[in-house]
Amino acid sequence: MKKLQLLLFLLLVSINWHCQSKHTNLGEEYARKFLADVQQGKGSLLSQVIPIVRDKETAIAIAEAVLFKIYGKDQIIKQRPxxxxxxxxxxxxxxxxxxxxxGGVFEIAIDAQDGRIVGLIHGK
Structure with a gap:
């Protein structure tokens, strides 16, 4: 039984090492080139074909990610639904x-094509 446990442990360690060893960082220089290419209109932008924000749940997730940082999670959650x-x-x-x-409530508009916030206010 102990031999089987040891064998399983070694197998798991080997698999974990193998998975970790296959990851490669692309690096900041690659990130800069990618951004420059995108800004110059090179490459295919998926959002031009298929909207990035396709459903209500995604819109809410984007809105909350922004609103929680600006106004605080508790403040925004109080405004549900x-x-x-x-x-x-x-x-x-x-x-x-x-x-x-x-009190006031938040008002936010999100571009469905690319997820940009195009309008944001909070009443008083």
Whole structure:
């Protein structure tokens, strides 16, 4: 039994080492070249063919990632459930507050093609 356990352990260690050894960093220089190529319009941009933000859940995830950093997670979560609308090539989201609650809500617009935030405000 101990021999089998040792054999399994060695096999797992070998597999782990093998998997780790196949990863290669492309490096910052490659990242700079890739960015320059993209900025010059070289290569295929998938977002020109297929919208990156294709569903409500992705729009909410993008909005929350931005809003949590700016306004704080607790502040934004209080505004759930959100109003979410897909209008043309954009997602428009609004926070909601319970009735008889004072304060403003966030308003955010996201470009469905590339995920850019094209508008963002928070009322008072």
């Amino acid at each position: 959100y109003e979410v609308y897909q209008i043309e090539n954009h997602w428009v989201l609004f926070g909601m507050l319970p009735e008889d609650t004072k």
